[in-house]
Amino acid sequence: MMRIALFGYGKMVKMIEQIAEKRGHSIVAKIDETSEAVDFSQMDVAIDFSTPDAAFTNISSCLSHQVPVISGTTGWLEKYDEAATLCQAQEGAFIYASNFSLGVNLFFALNEYLAKMMAPMEDYDVSIHEVHHTQKLDAPSGTAITLAEGILENSEHNTWGLVGKSQNHDIPISSERIGTVPGTHTITYKNTIDTLQIEHKAHNREGFALGAVMAAEWILGKKGVFTMRDVLNLA
Numbered sequence: 001m002m003r004i005a006l007f008g009y010g011k012m013v014k015m016i017e018q019i020a021e022k023r024g025h026s027i028v029a030k031i032d033e034t035s036e037a038v039d040f041s042q043m044d045v046a047i048d049f050s051t052p053d054a055a056f057t058n059i060s061s062c063l064s065h066q067v068p069v070i071s072g073t074t075g076w077l078e079k080y081d082e083a084a085t086l087c088q089a090q091e092g093a094f095i096y097a098s099n100f101s102l103g104v105n106l107f108f109a110l111n112e113y114l115a116k117m118m119a120p121m122e123d124y125d126v127s128i129h130e131v132h133h134t135q136k137l138d139a140p141s142g143t144a145i146t147l148a149e150g151i152l153e154n155s156e157h158n159t160w161g162l163v164g165k166s167q168n169h170d171i172p173i174s175s176e177r178i179g180t181v182p183g184t185h186t187i188t189y190k191n192t193i194d195t196l197q198i199e200h201k202a203h204n205r206e207g208f209a210l211g212a213v214m215a216a217e218w219i220l221g222k223k224g225v226f227t228m229r230d231v232l233n234l235a
Helices: 011-020 053-065 079-089 101-120 143-154 206-219 226-232
Strands: 003-007 026-031 045-048 069-073 093-096 125-132 160-161 170-176 184-191 194-199 222-224
Touching: 003 011, 011 026, 011 184, 011 206, 045 053, 045 206, 053 069, 053 079, 069 206, 079 093, 079 222, 093 206, 101 143, 101 184, 101 194, 101 206, 125 143, 143 160, 143 170, 143 184, 184 206, 206 226
Parallel strands: 003 026, 003 045, 045 069, 069 093, 093 222, 125 170, 160 170
Antiparallel strands: 125 184, 184 194
């Protein structure tokens, strides 16, 4: 059994709480922007699904108190390297993932494999489309950015950009915010002859929450900066 602290208390965190308790863990703290005193000594691990403005402070506080931390908050990655450096300095443990869904992480691997296959096919244009619920604050989604980075690392493409916000990018990302959609990501390769597509569509938030709890279970006793590839043993 783990003693878990939850940073943030939106819909995702509530589902993480339910799944963690079903798996025999206890929730020892629920921390949001109104919380004042935080007792880090009671935590075995922290899970952060807060806000872009709060995430780095939450992660830094956990690492400074030797609490392993799992973060699924997006929109703060300009400070990711600082968090990773602090983790190493504190000999702590840290996992950030733009998406903890087991299916999405398999999709990440599939996306990279397809990018390698398509790299010699210079007449195909690639694009990414993502759809989320209207309460999602950042665009493009962290998952879409991870997908774009996977293509960049395995092809001759150089840049990505949000449609309507930037010009002259190799990989356009378009974003929609519709109703209560949990998350859909589509990669399209297209030329004048045909179209190839791969897609991941979440039916609910449970897969994201389960993956975050599994990452928390995996990280106990470890030191270093990790990803969901490590958790799932994806080479």
